[in-house]
Amino acid sequence: MANHKHVAVLPGDGIGPEIVDEGVKVMKAVGDRFDYTFHFSFGLVGGGAIERLKQPLPEETLTQCRKADAVLLGAVGGPRWDRNPPHLRPEKALLGLRKELGLYANLRPAILYPGLESSSSLKPEVLEGVDLMVVRELTGGLYFGDKRTEKTADGLKATDTLVYHEHEVERIVHRAFQLAQGRRKHVTSVDKANILESSRLWRSVVERVAKQYPEVEVEHMLVDNCAMQMVRRPADFDVIVTENLFGDILSDEAAILTGSIGMLPSASLGEGTFGLYEPVHGSAPDIAGQGVANPVATILSVAMMFRHSFHNEEAAGMIEKAVREVLASGARTMDVASPGALALSTEEMGDKVVEAIRRQQDDPKVPVEAMM
Numbered sequence: 222m223a224n225h226k227h228v229a230v231l232p233g234d235g236i237g238p239e240i241v242d243e244g245v246k247v248m249k250a251v252g253d254r255f256d257y258t259f260h261f262s263f264g265l266v267g268g269g270a271i272e273r274l275k276q277p278l279p280e281e282t283l284t285q286c287r288k289a290d291a292v293l294l295g296a297v298g299g300p301r302w303d304r305n306p307p308h309l310r311p312e313k314a315l316l317g318l319r320k321e322l323g324l325y326a327n328l329r330p331a332i333l334y335p336g337l338e339s340s341s342s343l344k345p346e347v348l349e350g351v352d353l354m355v356v357r358e359l360t361g362g363l364y365f366g367d368k369r370t371e372k373t374a375d376g377l378k379a380t381d382t383l384v385y386h387e388h389e390v391e392r393i394v395h396r397a398f399q400l401a402q403g404r405r406k407h408v409t410s411v412d413k414a415n416i417l418e419s420s421r422l423w424r425s426v427v428e429r430v431a432k433q434y435p436e437v438e439v440e441h442m443l444v445d446n447c448a449m450q451m452v453r454r455p456a457d458f459d460v461i462v463t464e465n466l467f468g469d470i471l472s473d474e475a476a477i478l479t480g481s482i483g484m485l486p487s488a489s490l491g492e493g494t495f496g497l498y499e500p501v502h503g504s505a506p507d508i509a510g511q512g513v514a515n516p517v518a519t520i521l522s523v524a525m526m527f528r529h530s531f532h533n534e535e536a537a538g539m540i541e542k543a544v545r546e547v548l549a550s551g552a553r554t555m556d557v558a559s560p561g562a563l564a565l566s567t568e569e570m571g572d573k574v575v576e577a578i579r580r581q582q583d584d585p586k587v588p589v590e591a592m593m
C-alpha cells in the first residue's frame with residue numbers, strides 16, 4: 222500500500238535551493254523503492270520571503286508546515302539582509318519555525334565517514350571511531366529570553382537573557398538519555414555551572430533524570446573544557462546534551478571531526494513524529510550560485526526524516542549506506558576534495574548518491590524483506 226507523505230520544502234537563501242534539490246531527488250529515489258507517494262509543498266522562508274512578502278516567516282509557510290508530515294529546509298540568510306532590523310532578519314524565521322512548531326529537541330549527529338580523515342585538520346589517530354550526537358535544546362535559552370537595546374547616560378546598553386524552566390531542561394535531558402540507550406550508553410551534559418544560574422538548574426535536573434536510566438553513564442563537563450576535549454579526544458563522546466547556544470557552537474566545531482560542515486545533518490523534533498530537517502550549516506553566501514556546495518548534510522537530513530518522522534529505519538540506512546559507498550569510491554565535492562583534485566558539483570554528488578541507492582535496490586544480496 223502506498224505511503225502518502227506531505228513534505229513542506231523550504232529551500233531558503235544562498236546555497237539552500239541548490240542543496241535542497243539534491244535532498245528532494247534522494248527522497249524520491251528512496252520513496253520509489255518503499256512505495257511512498259510524496260506531496261511536496263514549496264514555501265518561502267528567510268531572505269526570499271522578506272523580498273516578496275516583507276516578512277521572514279509568512280503565515281502561509283507556517284500553515285504549510287503545520288499541515289505537513291515533515292519539513293525539509295535548506296538555509297536562510299545572507300549579507301543582503303545583515304543590516305536589517307531584528308524583525309526583518311532571515312534568521313528570525315528559524316526561531317519562529319522552531320518555537321511555533323514546538324521543536325525543542327535538535328539532534329545533530331557527527332560521524333566521520335571512512336575516507337574523509339584527510340579532510341580534517343586533526344590527526345587520523347585522534348579521529349578514529351568518531352560517532353557522536355549533539356542533543357541541543359532548541360526553544361529556550363538566550364535565543365528566546367528578553368532582549369533589548371536602550372540608551373543610557375554612558376551610551377547604548379544591550380541585554381540578552383538566558384532563561385530555562387525546569388520542565389524545558391527535563392524533556393531534552395530525557396531525550397538525550399533515551400538516545401544514549403540505543404547507542405553507547407554515555408551522556409555528557411555540557412554546561413557552565415561554575416558561573417551560570419541556569420546551568421546549576423540544568424545540572425541538578427540531569428542528576429535527577431539520570432537516576433531513571435541507571436544503565437547510562439553520565440558525566441558533567443564545563444563548556445569551555447568540552448570545546449577542547451571535542452578536538453582532543455572526540456571518539457570518547459557518545460551523546461552530548463546541552464543548552465541552545467552551547468549546542469549551536471559545539472555542533473559547528475564537530476565539522477572539524479567530519480571533514481566539513483557540509484557533512485552535518487540535523488533533525489528538530491517535538492513530542493510527535495513531525496520534524497524539521499536541515500543541514501547544520503548556513504546559506505554559505507561565499508559559494509552560493511556556483512553549484513559547488515556539498516549536498517551530503519542535506520541528504521543525511523533526509524535520512525533522518527525517514528528515521529524519525531516516517532519510522533523507516535531501512536530507508537534511512539539505505540541513504541546512509543549510499544553516502545558511505547559514494548565517499549568510499551573517492552567522490553568528493555570541493556569542501557572535502559584534496560587540493561588540486563577534481564571535485565564534483567552539487568548536482569553530480571546528488572546523482573552519485575541516487576545511483577548508489579538504485580544499485581542497492583538492484584543488489585540481490587540485500588534481502589528484500591530487510592528493506593520493507
Ligand SMILES: NC(=O)c1ccc[n+]([C@@H]2O[C@H](COP(=O)([O-])OP(=O)(O)OC[C@H]3O[C@@H](n4cnc5c(N)ncnc54)[C@H](O)[C@@H]3O)[C@@H](O)[C@H]2O)c1
Nearest residue numbers: 296297298299312483501502503504505507508514515556
Ligand atoms: N540553518 C540556517 O539556515 C543557518 C545556519 C547557520 C548560518 N546561517 C546564516 O547563513 C549565513 C552565512 O553564515 P556563515 O558564513 O557564518 O556560515 P555558513 O555555514 O553558511 O558557512 C561557513 C563556511 O562553511 C562553508 N560551507 C557551508 N556549507 C557548506 C556546504 N554545504 N558545502 C561546502 N561548504 C559549505 C561556507 O562556504 C563558509 O566558508 C548567515 O546569514 C547566517 O546567519 C543560517
Ligand SMILES: CC(C)[C@H](C(=O)O)[C@@H](O)C(=O)O
Nearest residue numbers: 298312313315316469501503
Ligand atoms: C542562523 C542561526 C539562527 C542558527 C542558530 O543559531 O540556531 C544556525 O546557526 C543553526 O545552527 O541552525
Ligand SMILES: [Mg+2]
Nearest residue numbers: 469470473501
Ligand atoms: Mg549554527
